[in-house]
Amino acid sequence: MAKDLTQELKFRDPAKARALAEAMQRNLDAIGREVSVMHVCGSHEQAIARFGLRAVLPRQLQLIMGPGCPVCVTDGPEVDEAVALAGMGVHVCTYGDMLRLPGTSRSLADAQADGGKVHVVYSVDQAVELARAHPAEEVVFFASGFETTAVATAAAALAQPPKNFSILSVHKYVPAAMDLVAQSKQTKIEGFIAAGHAAIITGWAIFEPFAQKTNTPVVVAGFEPLDVLASIVKLTDLIRERKAEVFNAYPRCVTREGSQPAQRVLWKVFEARSGKWRGIAEVPEGNLDLRPEFAHLDARKRFRIDTGAVRDEAASGLEAECICGTIMMGLASPHDCTLFGKACVPESPVGACMVSSEGTCRIWHTYGGAPDLRGVGLPASSEG
Amino acid sequence: MEKLVQKIGLKHGSGGRAMRQLIEEVFLELASPVDGIGLSALDDGAALRIGDQWLVVTTDSHVVHPIFFPGGDIGRISVSGTVNDLAMMGATEPMGLTCAVILEDGFPRADLERIRDSMKATALEAGAPFVTGDTKVVGRGDADGIFINTTGVALTRRVVTDAGLRAGDLLIITGTIGDHGMAIMSKRHDLGLQGDLRSDVAPINGLIRAALAAGGDDVVAMKDPTRGGVAGSLHEMAAKGKVGVLIDEQAVPVRDEVRAAGDMLGIDPLLVANEGKAVIGVRAASAGKVLAALRAHPLGRDAAIFARALGERPGAVILDTGLGKRLLAEPEGELLPRIC
Structure with missing residues (x-):
């Protein structure tokens, strides 16, 4: 514990934070106008909000959180599918954050209150264990999250899960959402901070085509407050120099190529397809769906999910x-x-x-x- | 816009915004004008004028679960909670305590005697005599084991409220924060950190006496940060004193074990209950003297100046994290029901 704390404090040094804030201010003064940058990760927002980092940013800099919450962009009708499955008497396992996420009219918490067999799990493995423990009952893992958790789901799919286990995937793919924001005519985002943990898997080079296509720099960042501040300094460097490059500001964890084994596992099981993101739009290649070879594990193929009874498009x-x-x-x-x-x-x-x-x-x-x-x-x- | 709640939830007992709202909506109706500080002040207790002195009265019901926890038990809390509420009004020499107990059918006598012994020892520590009591037993399932209510009375020549802060005042915390709540949470959730986490439950009237002796009239506001934690206390003190409060997070004393448990559970120690601490507002000129007096006392060794009152942003509590600044939200409630 003591060692962890020392490590942590290294990335929470107020003197370094002040120096980074000053560097940022110099960049913004040199740019000479207002600049908006976006990060796309809830963990980044947590660090920014928890440590009050916006209070040290230059006044000309807007730091905005984009579509960085996989739970938030899970669409109502997708939740309806899980609620309908719970109504059919199937065990539905999911992460805690998904429990109270509203469908078009009901959430899994509502389904649970009505006697549905809904379980909060911390990993896909717990869902697989539940299926093993109850071989006569159907267990569905309602799988949410970006690339990071999708790899875990994919690994479970490849590890010969029991026959009564299946997956209802609502996994989302981050780079697709960045595309969407960068190409929106309403937003004026001049730089992106990419999520370090997803980049551990995908590698930072994945953002190069995006940076070139949209003419927008990308900095891959870690999650300690100094990581975030340093990444913003680098991003404003690139904006000032008009360089649409990708910079890895999280080299202690992220490499250019990422984790090849993890990518192989991910793309063996999933493919990126167009899908509706809640409140946003249809996102091309935004959803990670199970490949046809894994149809036997796909809850959408295994069950006739009728969401008619739990669906209510007329919003309150x-x-x-x-x-x-x-x-x-x-x-x-x-x-x-x-x-x-x-x-x-x-x-x-x-x-x-x-x-x-x-x-x-x-x-x-x-x-x-x-x-x-x-x-x-x-x-x-x-x-x- | 917000409609009145029709059913009471656990959050209405958790010392946060929801509880304050419920009290304001329901119980303030009972308030009537008194010569002194009455119900409408919503302070730790009442202060009624008797000649040239004040009779301070406070009452507290204790429902903590589990009843025995690392560092204390429901008996020790029931005495400390009431003695400390008296002390927060400036009355550090309790004249008498009452003890009303509600027991559930089937409660073990051995546990009851253990709790009695703990109450006796804590009362001795505080110099607070028990003077009367009441015993009730309810059916199985009608209560959870044991609930204890204590009331305390004490005389004082000077009342300290929680509303006395002025811009420029400094705030002292008398020791490490979050110990009680994290010990209870760790025990309830079986975090396996129990060996390291102990409640701080203790009567601190002696400690407060030392602070008042050192600071005199310059001690202007006090509050014990129980439910709602230091954040809850500061919100009340800021609102009632019509000042802003700026916390220097790095000056807040927190044990490593509490910090680690907080990180694990995603809970800020500033929001976690204490049962042996006080937040003391002092005029800046006397802060050094008061701090030294606190540190000379065994229960105040970790005392620290951790915040100051501002003339701007009245009612707001702002956290300087060392890396930036943000508002510290008022606790909503439900963080941990039945903490004391």
Whole structure:
């Protein structure tokens, strides 16, 4: 434990943070106009919000969280499928964040309250174990997450799971979403911070075609506060120099090629297909679906999932006001939402972004939002 | 916009925003004007004028689960909680305590005697005599083992409220934070960290007496950060004093074990309950004296100046993380029901 703490403190040194903030300010002064950059990862937002990093950013720099929460972008009708399966008496295993995610009208938590066999698991292996323990009953793993967790699901699929085990995949693929944001005419994102843990698997070179095509620099970043600040300095370097390059600011974990074995496992089992992301749009190559060779493990093929009974496309009054999709596209912040922190709170979330601990709204709610605190407590303004 | 809740939830007892709202919506109706500090002040207790002194009265029900935990038990909490609430009003010499016990049919006598012994020892430590009590037994399932209510009374010449902060005041925490809540949480969730995590439950009236002796009238606000943690206390103190509060996170004393457990559970120690600590607001000129007096006491060795009151952002609690700044949200509730 002591060693972990020392390691951690190395990436939480206030003096280094100040130096990085100054470097950022010099870059923005040199650029001489307002700049917006986007990160696409809930863990990055957690570090930014937890440590209050926005309070040290230059005023001309907007740091926005994009579609970086796989739970949040899981579409209502996809949740309906899981709810319908639970209604059929099938065991449905999923990660904790997915439990309260609303479908078009109901969540898995509702299904559980009605006696559905819904289980929260910490890994796909626990779902496989459950299937082994109950060979006469069907067990479905409702599989969510980006590339990182998709590799774990794929590995389980390849490890000859029991016959009564199947997968309902709602895995999402991050690079596709970055494409979408970069090509949107409404957003003016001049640089991206890519998620370090996903890049451990994919390698950083995967972003090179994206950077060239969209003429936007990408910096791969880790998750300690200094990792995030250093990545923003590098990103503003690249913007200042007008270089649409990919830079790996997380070399202690990420390589150019990534993990080849993990990629082989991932693409052996999954293929990227177009799919609807909640509140956003149809995302080309945004969903990771099981390949036809794995049809025997595909819950959508194994069961006739009829979502008719649990589906209700007519959104309630509150849901109609929810702006999660606009927030995830980087066009609005939670403070722009009339529901945020009032009708929409973690105990009774209206939108997906308040459900998941990776969602922008949930994170902002936990860490006090993002008011401008740059001048607070400084000698000139404190003793009022 | 927010509609009134029709059913009480566990969050309404967790010391956060939900509880405050419930009290304001339901119980404030019972308040009537008194000569002194009454129910409407929503402080740790009441202070009623008697001649040139104040009679401080406080009451507290204890429902902690489990009843025995690393570092203490429900008996020690039931005495400490009430003695400490008196002390937070400036009354550090309890005249008397009451003890009302609700027992569930079938509760083991041996456990009851163990709890009685713990209450006796803690009362002795605090110099607080028990003067009356009440015993009730309810059917199986009508209560969970044992609930204890204690009431305390004490006289003081000067009342300290939780509303006295002014811009420029410094805030002292009397020791490490989060120990009690994390010990309970670790025991309940069986985190396997129990050996390292111990509740800080203790009567701290002696410690507060030392602080008041050193700081005198410059000790302007006090609060014990139980449910809702230090964050909850600071929110109340900031709102009532109409000041902003800026915390220096790196100055907050936290044990490594508590920090590690917090990281594991995703819980900020600032939101976690304490049962043997106080947040003390002091005029800046006397902060050094008060800090030295606290540190000279065995229960205050880790005391630290950790925050200051600002003239700007009244009601807001701001956390300086060393890397940046953010608002510290007011605890909502439900973090951990039945913590004390």
